[in-house]
Amino acid sequence: MKLVVQVKLLPTPVQAAALEATLRACNEAATWVGKVAFEKDVKKNFALRKLTYGEVKARWGLGAQAAQHVIKKTCDAYRTLASNLKAGNLGKPGSKRYRRASETPIAFRPEGAQPYDDRMLSWQVDQRRVSIWTVTGRVKDIAFTASPEQLACLALHRQGASDLIARDGMWFVMAACEIPEAELTTDPSDFLGVDLGIVNIATTSDGEIMAGRRLNRIRARERHLRQKLQKKNTPSAKRRLKKRRRQEARRARDINHKIAKHVVAEAQRTGRGIALEDLTGIRERVRLRKPQRATHSSWSFHQLGAFIGHKARRAGVPVVYVDPANTSRTCAECGHVDKANRVSQAWFACRSCGFVDHADRNGSRNIRARARALWRSGAESTAPAPPPGTLGGTGRKRRVTASGARCANPSPSDG
Structure with a gap:
């Protein structure tokens, strides 16, 4: 690689x-x-x-x-x-x-x-x-x-x-x-689900929140300063905008690297695979109110997923991409799906069994459960290679019909 x-x-x-x-x-x-x-x-x-x-x-x-x-x-x-x-x-x-x-x-x-x-x-x-x-x-x-x-x-x-x-x-x-590349782990003990979100950039099924509200306060302050410079529209303001854009891109890249490194290290330490959401085309599918659009589109989740996949290949950790549909509305305990289960941005409360949990942790547990099912359904055949360009590989890409998701696991044979 x-x-x-x-x-x-x-x-x-x-x-x-x-x-x-x-x-x-x-x-x-x-x-x-x-x-x-x-x-x-x-x-x-x-x-x-x-x-x-x-x-x-x-x-x-x-x-x-x-x-x-x-x-x-x-x-x-x-x-x-x-x-x-x-x-x-x-x-x-x-x-x-x-x-x-x-x-x-x-x-x-x-x-x-x-x-x-x-x-x-x-x-x-x-x-x-x-x-x-x-x-x-x-x-x-x-x-x-x-x-x-x-x-x-x-x-x-x-x-x-x-x-x-x-x-x-x-x-x-x-x-x-x-x-x-390290040899691929073909028999992971479990999967570490990772839920990607706007408020909390990444939340694992272990309940760990990475890059949460503190980062959002920094992003909001930067967005406010950027708007002020754009309104000023002088040559010096344009120079400062260019400089700040590079600084923001470097900060986001550094945070994505740290998140990816931590997730892969935790999965490797515990002998697990990694479960991610397949967010291809998410910006075209999701309708947002105007105040939410800047926040939704200002973080490179594709870059974070590519970093996780790249580092996972080096460590020999399998990565599975699952369909994100209804992961935030499904109860991780009983499987009940209801829009009303999501009582707020932060909390999940099942209308059927009464289970209460942090909303992002509940979503990451659903992602983990879907990855388990996909891995079991594809375990009899050869582990597929990552999608070309996404994880730096050039191997085969295999579609899995269950839940409409795709399983991206490097063969043991980047970037």
Whole structure:
């Protein structure tokens, strides 16, 4: 499975200037290649290379490997655009956003990421130095910093291309590593149900609430500040909005990583699998009042699910996705389903048997029960592989008819 290790570079001013000139040259060349590809309607790598390779080398002074990576990066960008248009991620055909994306050539930011291979970048991990090709020549002995775990991962598992990235005046290299997977636990003792919600981001069937009301107070304060800056709409307000957006994204990503790490560690420690809700298309299915829309759409539950699946694959923990329908209205004790069972956002009270519990914990117990049933129904056959792209795998995807859910368990054979 693939794992991307982020390494922070510590270049001198002269080295940083060479790196900046390289990114600008590569992205200017990629923008020109994108224009040629759009005008000639040539989006395939080999065909586009015939049209642009010589000009890219001569006009921007790029080396052979750099020129090929620039052309391939452009082709990959057009392939991604085509996939997004087909999936409807850029609006419906004929909409303003759709036309703007499909009727103009792709352009690259001056400091956009540039891929490198081992001919253009070499590592001296023990010395914490890296040598990088630039338009001004090979720049050697660029210092970098990393944790002991990252250094060990680079030394043992680094494989494939790396990306040079500039962000907020800092320089990073994203190195791809091929990590061996743990053997899948094919006979879990039980499942750890995880209920995802707006007020409490994640609640387990053990009754543990992670990222609850304290986080929501922070999110509400950030949303209020963001609205004030948007109303002001000055250049300085726009700069602050951009900075705050990045900070909020980093905080959410960090919290999702911590939740995923804790859930997987608990499941691995107790010999259980993990049960998650299949929230595919939830935003299109759910109707919310206007005050709820911002809160509902401001957290990346897909990212959290991907992190849990990715870490579970590394630990050999099976993951089962279940149908979330009526999990919040079903009694975990007697199975009675009634909208009136949910007496408030926080509490559940069964109208049939009188069982009372925290609403999210009751929902997570229902998720756990559905995962048990799905695992038993599929245990006779081979454990299915995770859905492509969701958990970083490329294996098979198996549909389970019970409850309309899908079971996503990595075969013992990422990212």
